[in-house]
Amino acid sequence: MSNSLQAMRERVCEANRSLPTHNLVKFTWGNVSEVNREAGFIVIKPSGVDYDLLTPENMVVTDLDGNVLEGDLNPSSDLPTHVQLYKAWPEINAVVHTHSTEAVGWAQAGRDIPFYGTTHADYFYGAVPCARSLTEYEVNHAYEIETGNVIVEEFARRGLDPVAVPGIVVRNHGPFTWGKNPAQAVYHSVVLEEVARMDRYTEQINPKVTEGPKYIMDKHYLRKHGPNAYYGQKGEQH
DSSP: OOHHHHHHHHHHHHHHHHHHHTTOOSTTOEEEEEEETTTTEEEEOBTTOOGGGOOGGGSEEEOTTSOEEEOSSOBOTTHHHHHHHHHHOTTOOEEEEEOOHHHHHHHHHTOOBOOOSHHHHTTOSSOBOEEOOOOHHHHHHHHHHHHHHHHHHHHHHHTOOTTTSOEEEETTSOEEEEESSHHHHHHHHHHHHHHHHHHHHHHHHOTTOOOOOHHHHHHHHHHHHSTTOOSSOTTOOO
8 A cells, every 4th residue: 555545545545534523413313524536546535434433444445437446335325425525626635525504594494594604704715605406306316426416517617716615514314525635625514504503693693684894804804814814823724
């Protein structure tokens, strides 16, 4: 095994094991993967395995089409969704899917998670979109592949940049986030869940609330992510 593949196994294992630590999953309701396009590998959590039992050695290694190359266990059933996102967006290197409670609430309601304040704008440049439900044909034909296609379709329809908006909720399903590595993708899942909770409180307190001003969104997003970003220290991940 190459050093780079072993390092991927370790990163993906650590990221998956962090999901219950951040209260993003119950039981085995989630998965993290990472892609190395140059080496031709995807590493992902095995399907249905408890997080306490995960090790770098039982991570599943596949090719870029999701065909298993190494591992005795079945890969996550959501692997085809991850594959579709990797194929569509070369800018991303890791994907997270959970059924975290607050984000699922917005997904089941069929609503975007709106921009109401600076916490949101620090990481998502605009509303976190809600993609449409899959059709009956899509569910029965190739459910996980079509889930990925629906996510990509929604970003294309709205003209969104997956780097500037590193997450989505799929109607009647739940959230997906991504990033440049597994740790950042998990970080975005934590932020998405937190802003989903904040937004629910906001709408309970003021049912007539409107989205925050764009100039505040611009300020907070660009001070962290723009070409002239100045938040934090050099080399830090935000």
